[in-house]
Amino acid sequence: MLELGRLEDLPADYRAALTAHNLVPLWPSLRSLLPPDAPRPATRATHWSYETLRPLLLRAGDLTPIEKAERRVLVLANPGHGLERMQASAAIYLGMQLLLPGEWAPAHRHTPNAVRMIVEGDGAYTTVDGEKCPMERGDLVLTPTGLWHEHGHDGDQPVVWLDVLDLPLVHYLEASYHVDGPRQAVRPGRTDERYAGAGVVPSPMFQRDGAGRPYPVLRYPWSRTRAALEALAAAQHADGAVQVTYVNPETGADVQNILGYHALMLRPNQQLTLPRRSPAAVFHVIEGAAELSAGDHLHAMQLADTCAVPGFCTVTLRNPSDRTPAFLFVADESPLHRKLGLYETRD
Numbered sequence: 001m002l003e004l005g006r007l008e009d010l011p012a013d014y015r016a017a018l019t020a021h022n023l024v025p026l027w028p029s030l031r032s033l034l035p036p037d038a039p040r041p042a043t044r045a046t047h048w049s050y051e052t053l054r055p056l057l058l059r060a061g062d063l064t065p066i067e068k069a070e071r072r073v074l075v076l077a078n079p080g081h082g083l084e085r086m087q088a089s090a091a092i093y094l095g096m097q098l099l100l101p102g103e104w105a106p107a108h109r110h111t112p113n114a115v116r117m118i119v120e121g122d123g124a125y126t127t128v129d130g131e132k133c134p135m136e137r138g139d140l141v142l143t144p145t146g147l148w149h150e151h152g153h154d155g156d157q158p159v160v161w162l163d164v165l166d167l168p169l170v171h172y173l174e175a176s177y178h179v180d181g182p183r184q185a186v187r188p189g190r191t192d193e194r195y196a197g198a199g200v201v202p203s204p205m206f207q208r209d210g211a212g213r214p215y216p217v218l219r220y221p222w223s224r225t226r227a228a229l230e231a232l233a234a235a236q237h238a239d240g241a242v243q244v245t246y247v248n249p250e251t252g253a254d255v256q257n258i259l260g261y262h263a264l265m266l267r268p269n270q271q272l273t274l275p276r277r278s279p280a281a282v283f284h285v286i287e288g289a290a291e292l293s294a295g296d297h298l299h300a301m302q303l304a305d306t307c308a309v310p311g312f313c314t315v316t317l318r319n320p321s322d323r324t325p326a327f328l329f330v331a332d333e334s335p336l337h338r339k340l341g342l343y344e345t346r347d
C-alpha cells in the first residue's frame, strides 16, 4: 500500500498557517481513519471481577450517602478508551449500582436508553413510567429514552444491579441530557404480566391502554427467560447455540433502538465460538461460570463477572462445569450497526 505523506513532512510555517485558519491536511490521518480491511478498535477485551468490585461498591455505601450520589455507581471503564471516558465500548456504558435498604434514588428521565440486570439482593424496585417493577436477580428492567424512572428499596440487604446504557453514543452525538422530576404516582398493572405468553399478545381490539406503546414491556423476569432457554435447549440439537433475544412482543424488534440484549445458555461443558461480527459486546454471568476467550486473552468469568469485547474479535465461550448449565446476559451494539448499514459478519 502506498505510503502517504506525514505531517512532519510539511514545513512548519505551512502547518501553522493551516492551524491558524482551522484547516487540517487529510492525508497524514487517512490510514488511521480508514485502516485496511477491518477497524482498529480502541475497545479492549476487559474483565471486571465481581469479587473484586463488590467490596469496593459496598464501601461506596459507607463513604457516600445516596443524597450525595443520586446514583451510587462504580463505572466499568474500558482502559482502551481511557478510564476517564467511562465507556465499555464505543456505544456501551456499564456501571454497577448499589442501593441500600430504605434508600431512594429520585425520579429523572434522560435521552440515553438504560437497562438494569439485577445482580443480587431482594426488595428493590424501579418505577418506570409509573410502573413499579420488582428487581429480582437476573431480571431485565428497561428504562428507555425519555421515560421517568426512580429506584426504591424495601428489603433489608444491599441490592446491586448492572446498568447498561447507550450513553457514550448519545453523548458523542451531543444529545445527552436529563430532567429531574417529582416522585411518580404508581399506576396499577404490570407489563410483564400483560405479555406473559410467548407468541401471544393482548388482543388490540380490547386494549384501551398499553397497545401501541413503543415500549410495551418494561420488565423481563428471569424465571421466564430462563425457562425459555431451558425449553430451547431441550428442543434443539445438543451442540447448537442456545440464545434468546429480548424483543418488543408487539413488533418482534429489539427492545431498544441502539443496543441489543440477549440471554445465552451454555450446556454443561459446552464450547461455543460466536460468529465474528462488527458490533462490540458485553457478557455478564447470571448463573454458573464461563471461560471467555477473545483474541489471545482468556478470562475465567465467575458468577456476576462482566467482560467487554471489541467488534471483529473471535469470541469463544466455554462452560467449565460438567454438571450445571451457565447463563449469560449479553448486550451488544447490533441494532445500531444494523440501522446504520454497518453490520457485518466475518468467517
Ligand code: 1HN
Binding pocket: 071, 073, 095, 097, 105, 110, 114, 149, 163, 165, 167
Ligand atoms: C442513570 O440514570 C442511572 O437511573 C444509572 O439508575 C446510571 C449513568 C449515566 C447516566 C444516567 C439510573 C446512569 C444514569
